[in-house]
Amino acid sequence: MAVSANRLELLQIADAVAREKSIDRQIVLASMEDAMQKAARSRYGQETEVRAEINAKTGEVRFSRLLQVVDQIENDAKEITLTEARKKNPAAQVGDWIAETLPPFDFGRIAAQSAKQVIVQKVREAERDRQYQEFKDRIGEIVNGVVKRVEYGNVIIDLGRGEATIRRDEMIPREQFRPGDRVRAYVYDVRREQRGPQIFLSRTHPQFMAKLFRQEVPEIYDGVIEVRAVARDPGSRAKIAVISRDSSIDPVGACVGMRGSRVQAVVNELQGEKIDIIPWSQDAATFIVNALQPAEVVKVVLDEDSERIEVVVPDDQLSLAIGRRGQNVRLASQLTGWDIDILTEAEESERRQKEFVERTNIFMKALDVDEVVGQLLASEGFRSVEELAFVEPSELASIEGFDADTAEEIQNRARENLAKIEAELEARRKELGVADELREISGLNTVMLVKLGENDVKTIEDLAGCATDDLIGWSERKDNETVKHLGFLDGVEISREEAEALIMKARVKAGWVDEAALAAPEVEAETAEEAPAAH
Template structure:
């Protein structure tokens, strides 16, 4: 242990951002444990590293007594006075007990500690980077399958796509580039654990925010999203500028914008509907592409009674009730659909 150690620690401080003092404190603590393990000393041992020279010394703190009973914990007044004539009974004396071969142990221990601290620092940096991406979307490459989970390579680290967050109709093959929604980021002893999703409604919302400049600029708002991942989704939008058509902006020229999003979702159908503060109008819009004759709302129970033409009933309800179910999720209201003849 010499100036090479101090220089190495200073280089690490510059390149990794880990303070030199933090590393020295960690090395001293590790060396203290190593000394106790190899030399069987008690709790009164301290290790000190000279921050200028890199020299390592081990000291035992001993109480000054008239008659020594425990050599490891005590020192006679006579021996203490040989060190410093000002010592008195009950003072504490630091006696150097550095073993002859401690330099080799110190070098090995310092290397292990520095490597460990660098790994921890790198994990912390990655965690801080990704914890701020919760609720955002990332592009990754399918790396492998582990049991039923899909491991996504994000470059600096990996993310986990658990079965619940996978789209049933999608097959994830190694090498596939996909976009995922960051649901949660947790710190673990092995680094950040990043849970991502392909089914979360937030994925659809963020895709529209990235694809439609008017949403990014705040001219068009996404009011609500309802999704049955892999099959069909509905998104309600509203324009803050009467000169901008919210639905048209999301569809894009010749349907280019929504088509790009559908491609990202591997063919999932997306209905874009106009949001309206009048719940009856909003419910009618939400049932698109079905035509609606009349909507009556019961605001006490949040129930909307909807009447549609006879030939539109199956379209309004949708396959296995999907259209009505998504409209209910989108509006937050229970929707009861009847045909004109039923009414």
């Protein structure tokens, strides 16, 4: 059978559209069928169930009307009796659909225009879906494109099979693009929106630099060297932490390359951004010391609970450690995830001396001893009266100039002082109106009860209604700095887990939570931990 010119032209159009829009040919043919169905309904009536089929090999178009087999006709445009249906198909049953072939017809101008709109809309939807499906799996990759236009500071990039946007705040400062410029950028988000898929690119994202190193350093691409952390001040300076899985390969040297060729390629792409390549270490103190390069570090003091670290540097290294406008220490903090406090040796010595004087005065006042004894106790490392009250007597007796009687007398005075403070706190608790039943919750001491009372937590129900953050405070990062919000128990050494336990005990006591139900998850957790051991 010969294929007519019109039919052949139909298939050629479908092929051309499929190629141009990079979508499946079958989708284009299906959209043409939908358009023809819409045009046919305008000819035969909107209620008529019309189906159009295009033969994918010959281009032949067939129209048919679908009729449902019923016992009694209510709508002759959609229904057919069982008797009439069996004339066409002897096996027809009530509820079946019968197809009646319709004669071909010429599209009018309005019907053709309507069909064209349907095809354009369906093809556009298919194209958008194809773009979204293609790019949603490319988040985290670097793409190449050509600048199409610049709108209000935002750069529209032609990626060949779609358009993407680099917003003004995702561009390196002082970077200028003109139509026709080639651009490399990082895909950080792809969203399906009403106007089509929106692809967002970035040149300031920390992972853009990590991916550039992956392209320039074969060892990173092969997985021998791993990029553990990246911190950037786009267009100015950056730090990248790397570790080698092969002890024979120096991760820093591999990233720098012969005469700096590898790192220079990344620097050029990032408009001259200075890059510090740092060896990553599992030991937090070592890693932070490395991150503060090129400054030298004399001593570090870690506070693991609050993830703060105190770094002591020589007096002449302070400005280098902090960096211009705090850049070096800020990037080191971002890279490591720790808050870093920098002190000079002179400042640290002065602070140690101040702490020593404060502890000496505390001991002199609390124990009613002279300055020499107070200094002796402070120099031996005792930090509080509580330590003195409950330390082994032999430890005190072993201090030079002390004997067993002196040690006993100091401990007695320390306990008397604590008892006096406890009595004062108890009086304060009652004055604040903190309920006696709160004392029954294990883990709460009088100091904590007074602090709760001062924050209007005075009953079991008040404590049960608290959140963990209410008790211990919380931290949030603002403008690359950590802001600490104080809790009701500020100044009391208490962990998040202990605070949660106190609140849950209050909820059980208040009858909000069933104690048996509370214990059930713990039993399940223990069972889960034991299960692997049974293998």
